Amino acid sequence: MEEKLLTIAEAAEILGVSLDTLRRWDKNGKLVAIRKEGGVHRYYRQNDLDLFASDLIKIAHEWTTEVSELPSMFYCENSAVFQTRLAKMQNAMAQSGLSEKILPLVVAVAGEVGNNSFDHNLGKWPDMPGVFFGYDVSKRQVVLADRGLGVLSTLSRVRPELKTHVDALRVAFTEVVSGRAPEERGNGLKFVRRVIAQNPISLFFRSGDAELRLKKDNNELFITRSQSIIRGCFTIIEY
Amino acid sequence: MHIKLKKFGTTLISRQSGKEAFLAFQSTIVDIVKDENVEIDFDGVITFSPSWGDEFLTPLLNQFGNRLVLFPTNNPSVKITIKLLEDINKRSFKTKQPE
Numbered sequence: 001m002e003e004k005l006l007t008i009a010e011a012a013e014i015l016g017v018s019l020d021t022l023r024r025w026d027k028n029g030k031l032v033a034i035r036k037e038g039g040v041h042r043y044y045r046q047n048d049l050d051l052f053a054s055d056l057i058k059i060a061h062e063w064t065t066e067v068s069e070l071p072s073m074f075y076c077e078n079s080a081v082f083q084t085r086l087a088k089m090q091n092a093m094a095q096s097g098l099s100e101k102i103l104p105l106v107v108a109v110a111g112e113v114g115n116n117s118f119d120h121n122l123g124k125w126p127d128m129p130g131v132f133f134g135y136d137v138s139k140r141q142v143v144l145a146d147r148g149l150g151v152l153s154t155l156s157r158v159r160p161e162l163k164t165h166v167d168a169l170r171v172a173f174t175e176v177v178s179g180r181a182p183e184e185r186g187n188g189l190k191f192v193r194r195v196i197a198q199n200p201i202s203l204f205f206r207s208g209d210a211e212l213r214l215k216k217d218n219n220e221l222f223i224t225r226s227q228s229i230i231r232g233c234f235t236i237i238e239y
Numbered sequence: 240m241h242i243k244l245k246k247f248g249t250t251l252i253s254r255q256s257g258k259e260a261f262l263a264f265q266s267t268i269v270d271i272v273k274d275e276n277v278e279i280d281f282d283g284v285i286t287f288s289p290s291w292g293d294e295f296l297t298p299l300l301n302q303f304g305n306r307l308v309l310f311p312t313n314n315p316s317v318k319i320t321i322k323l324l325e326d327i328n329k330r331s332f333k334t335k336q337p338e
Binding site for chain 2: 079101103104108111112119190194199
């Protein structure tokens, strides 16, 4: 039996992006459409759309390197949308049978990382506001990203001596200091570190050209420099 | 006075909602009589974070000191949050001993 092909309008509806975005993705190879023999119209297989949307890391990371439209299922334009989807993730994790010893911690870590993006960039987003927020309960993975100012730029307002992204990440995860001074804030990433040091959860966090890894049940910070620079922050949580 | 935090939701995460909860609670505070304890019950809360806790519990701790009493819970997100807030504020919360 011949597989049913979806029109570009149907594919746009499913992914929650515009027709122009799908045409652009087809041209640049990000999501290649199918053309019937001799035809000019673009078609898509459901399976290809599912596969595309399942690669959370690729979609989120590409968004931090180049501004583009995000599939609506992953895009939280404001904090209210993020809170709602976080509660939805909590329900999905509970339904998947995730232990009560881990579930609140994964949700709290994702919440602190996502809220950080909104708290530190409110009114200051350089181009596109909001966060990418995707999760896959079967892969036990949560991915977050933003196109905000990034950790160095945020922290250097209160710690002007900070010059590199690597130093900024170290301070962000170890010292109680807030980029929102004079407000006394900035506990979120310290919380994240504490949770991971005592639990089977791991975290990859990237801002600018600095990459930080927190390994499960380990209090050490592993920070390295990357070859390239990204806009804002990019996070992978695995549990 | 006994406060069931789940009345504010089961996912207590953001600073905004913590602040809103604290402001909403201010209208109840006037009913608290002198020397009365303010008991915080985490039963039914699924996820708790330092952002929410810092906006709700820290000002209550400043306001009521040792009259603010936290009920024991096994929820790991509550436990780690409370310890972190104590370290940051350099001040301990009074907790009710399990019976």
